[in-house]
Amino acid sequence: MANVFDLFDPFRQSQVLRSKGDLFSAMQKTMTATDGEIDAGSAILTVLTTAASRQSERIADGHSRRAEAAVETARSLMDKLRAAQAEGKLHTDYAEYLRDAWERTILTMDTLRKRGDIFLAHEEAGCPPVLIYDYDVIMDGRDLPYPSNYMLLKILPPDGVTIDDARRPYIIIDPRAGHGPGIGGFKADSQVGVALRKGHPVYFVAFRRMPEPGQFLSYVTRSEAAFVREVMRRHPRASMPVVTGNCQGGWATLLLAATNPDLTGPIVINGAPVAPWAGKVGESPMRYNAGVLGGTWIPMFLSDLGGGIFDGAHLVQNFELLNPARTLFRKYTDLFRDIDKGDEAFLEFEKWWGGFFLMTEAEIKWIVEQLFVGNRLVKNEARIEPGRPVDLKAIRAPIIVFASHGDNITPPQQALNWVAETYADVNEIRIRGQRIVYMVHEQVGHLGIFVSSQIAKKEHTEVASTLKTIEALAPGLYEMTIEDVTEKDGHTHFTVGFAERTLDDIRALGDGLDDQRPFAAVARAAEVQAQLYDAIVRPVVRSLVTESGAEMSRALHPMRLTRALASSSNPAMQPVEGLAAKVKAERRKAAAGNPFLAAEAFWVQGTETMIDFLRDSRDMGYELYFHSIWGSPWGRAFGRTHEARRTLKNQNELRGLPEVATALMTVELGGFCEAVIRMLVLMAENRRQVRRDRLERSAHVLTRDEPFRSLGAERRAMIIHQQTLIATFEPERAIETLPLLLGDRNERELAMQAVQYIAGDTEEMLPTTVVLLQRFREILGLDPLIGNVSRDPLSAPAEVPPALEPAAMLETVPPAAGGTAKPRRGKPVSTPGGEG
Structure with a gap:
């Protein structure tokens, strides 16, 4: 080490570049760093070009096909209009259509009025679970040492169904992602229905709209652990219970199993975003939201506006904006066009979709900071509470993962990549005695995983009937395949197989890790933004928000306001019920061949195409903007400290x-x-x-x-x-x-x-x-x-x-x-x- 005199003596200073060798070494170091930046820049450029290519190709192919179909439809429509004109029926058909459209408008408005009334009644009742089954409340989380708003319900079997208490019980955890509980059992063909028909006792983890004061996410995990212990106590002769988690209930189930590895039997996680940085370039647009719209500070700000309570209606609104053509347009035009078929299915779903639930600021901040922005659960850095880390390797129960390529909220990479980032290879899975089985559906959407009757009859039924044998598998990683074989007595019979897989099979679902590097910069930026907001902006916001103002902000949220304004409480909507009754009594539908019905369908299809084009263009813009900003040299340098992944053992260490x-x-x-x-x-x-x-x-x-x-x-x-x-x-x-x-x-x-x-x-x-x-x-x-x-x-x-x-x-x-x-x-x- 040089001393103070060496610093000014060129002959004794060891750190001064005084030879060609030292100069060459410095140049080589600079060139190596430059090469690294060039490689990184090249990787981001590849991501950008791939994203632009895939997005533009999908937009061009998809919308060109739709345009061609629209041209053919337009020709057919014009032929029908000419034929009607030639027959002298054009005026009559138009008058008939106007009457039919007016009647359907009244009936649709009446359905929206019913939805508004159901919404207000549901809110007045405290938004109870939307289960179609009767149930008893077995435990209440607010009575536990760490109180939460969660409850354990025991599902009562319907008539004709016999339950064997010695059979393995099922516990279903629904997502708390803005909506209320019940998605896993608000149809006969559902996760609850499948288990009941096989004679299993079924328990449901529900939650009230308002969290308990000072509630943390760790309190929820503790409550769920207590619920599982109670179920085990009630069924001492049965095998350990199966715990099924839907969407966010899926990663909540992983938290439960990782922090209580002795509690559960097999766990089933459906459409759960466990590795939120993962995805495929040109797809998975939702993962870019934090880098484009803002990070952790936004839910903190919204929680402050709510008086320390985060409104789940914000999350539901985000889901709707993800596919606006479906949720903001087609859902209502389909109701309008098919109103004569009834509105039961629409109202049934809207009762759940319009039940908005609340979280404490601590809960939503943990979810965003530890999971969606920070990716800390996968990196083994998550802490559910001080001194209590969450290690997914601690899970001992068999894990069954269900994902779908048609899911744009939780694509397969987000549901499965945590496996490849947690274990060194399949040998480590075997060493730890773990059994991980996954299924990837080709088409079903996110909600279809929990709601679709076809999925309940096939995938969920086969999972339920196969769970008893999965524990007999040797430890390892498997893909469960279901193949249609025969149709007999009105039922489809399947062949189920388990193919051994490697981590490379899971990695092959995505594009590697190059496209995930910018997320590290977003994670660090989110931390900085949250600290600045907490220190500078938050005191001002909190000083301006009152309790009544917070309640008003929730009541005036667009998701609630649109439903309330359409209800019978609005004087302007009161005549609608009488008009609808009169229309039903005197209903005269337009003839099926009326050309103006075809024109209506053409307009609906064209409008949907336009909205989809705007959505696709927005998603492409989000992705290109995200990688351009956060994948820049500045972004890479800024996020370097947050790029580290979980350290994995090599083969010698595993042995x-x-x-x-x-x-x-x-x-x-x-x-x-x-x-x-x-x-x-x-x-x-x-x-x-x-x-x-x-x-x-x-x-x-x-x-x-x-x-x-x-x-x-x-x-x-x-x-x-x-x-x-x-x-x-x-x-x-x-x-x-x-x-x-x-x-x-x-x-x-x-x-x-x-x-x-x-x-x-x-x-x-x-x-x-x-x-x-x-x-x-x-x-x-x-x-x-x-x-x-x-x-x-x-x-x-x-x-x-x-x-x-x-x-x-x-x-x-x-x-x-x-x-x-x-x-x-x-x-x-x-x-x-x-x-x-």
């Missing part, structure tokens, strides 16, 4: 984890149970695919047959985890040491019969799987594979020698490649990591 070391020390220890499970896991590794029928056989053997039944769920899960680690890190030793786990020949033969029964018909196996079975028999000193096992050998009658396969269990099958004729078994089935 050195205590769980792996402990498991590998037991490779030579164990007995019949360990040997059977090890062979099943090895076969799963070999096959990479699991069908549900085989998984069901595995679940049956491992839970109902001795000696597995006596193990209990926790011990059985521990053995599956342990043998998965052995099979993953030491597959050869896992096979070579099998004879040490199985004593005599009879025990070895019985173990192989159990494995083969679960694996299924050798004709349906891959050749490599058959080779592996042959190798097991060779290592164990048994005769070569000669047949298929047709029934469960562990449940065979006691008088049948366990080492011998009854003749009734075998029938001849064609020889395998290079082999001899083999017995044949009938129908195929599964393994806990097994055959597909």
Whole structure:
């Protein structure tokens, strides 16, 4: 280290550039930094060009097709008008249409009046859940040590439905994203309905409109944990409950499971935005809002205007602006055009859509700061309360994720990328004993995931019926596939499979991380803006807001005001009810072939196209503006401190984890149970695919047959985890040491019969799987594979020698490649990591 005299002595100063080598080193460092900036700039330029290309191509293709269709429609319309004129009916048709349109206008206004009345009555009642089922309030969060506005409801089964309290209970957590609770059960074909029809007890986590004073998000998590404990207490003979979280209820479920890893059974998260920075260039416009419209300070400001309360109507308004053609125009024109079909479905949905709920400023700030802007949950930096970090790796329950490519609020990348950013690779998922299963729908929209009857009948039904077998999967990452097979007795029957996936499969859903770098600058800017607002602006705003002024701001919010003004409380709307009754009594619809009805449809379609064009142009402008500003050299430098991702372990570090070391020390220890499970896991590794029928056989053997039944769920899960680690890190030793786990020949033969029964018909196996079975028999000193096992050998009658396969269990099958004729078994089935 130089001293003060060295600083002014060129011959002794070590830091002065006095040689060509030092000068070259400095130049090289500068050039390296310049290259880095050039690469970063090139990456952002690629993002910008890709965004512009994809957006403009989608706009051009989509709207050119719509324009071509509009031209054809216009030609057809003109032909109809000419034909009507030629027949001398044009004036008559126009008069008929005017009368029909006027009557439909009155009926539509009456429906909007009904909506307004329902809205005011719903508000007056405190916005109770919109569930169509009766329920009892089991627990109230405001009575807990950390009070919250959440409640636990027990759904009462409708007539004709019998509930078995010994079956696994379901707990459904609805989103608190501006709306009220009930979206998971306001139709018969819903998440609640699916579980009830299968005889499961169903509980629903609801919430009141107004939060408790001083409520934090951690209080909500504590309340939900208390609810789960109460459900477990009520069903001591049942398996641990399934917890289903919709949208924001999905990441709330992850918080619950991460902070209480001992509480839940499988958790299902539907359309949950867990990794909000993720997305695809040219798509996912909602993720740019914070960088274009403002960050954390905006909800802070809106909360101050509300007297410390954030109005959920702001969130609902944001959702509507995301697709204005649908929510602000087409929803009402469809009602107007189809008013003769009734308004029940419209009013049913609007009752939920128009129920606006409130949050404390602390809650909305946590959500925006920790999740949507800061992305801290994925980066393992989130704190649900001081000294209580949230680590998603702590979750031990199986996780089922449902996402859709048609979801523009929570695209698949936001629902799934947290997996790739939390674990180093699939081996780490296995090391931690985790099972993550995901499904990606091709078309359904965000609300359709929770509301669509078709989704309830298919995806949610299959998830519900498959959950009992998912716990028999070996730890790992799987994609659940549902394929239509047959239509029988009015019901569609499906084949369900589980394909092993890697983290690269999840990453392939997006465009990498280059497009996410600007979000780091937005996160830092949001922190700075929030601090400036808190120090300079907030004291002034709070001094100007009164309690009555805050209440007035909520009452005058456009989402509430439009509904209230259309209600019967408005004197101008009072005559509408009588007019509507008269119209219904004297209704004369226009003829279906009236050309002016076609002109009306043409106008509606054209207006929707125009609004969609403006929306698409806005989204493209948002995206290009976002990357141009926050992806600039200044933005990259500003956000560099917030770019760090979660540190992931490398392969050597994974192998050195205590769980792996402990498991590998037991490779030579164990007995019949360990040997059977090890062979099943090895076969799963070999096959990479699991069908549900085989998984069901595995679940049956491992839970109902001795000696597995006596193990209990926790011990059985521990053995599956342990043998998965052995099979993953030491597959050869896992096979070579099998004879040490199985004593005599009879025990070895019985173990192989159990494995083969679960694996299924050798004709349906891959050749490599058959080779592996042959190798097991060779290592164990048994005769070569000669047949298929047709029934469960562990449940065979006691008088049948366990080492011998009854003749009734075998029938001849064609020889395998290079082999001899083999017995044949009938129908195929599964393994806990097994055959597909």
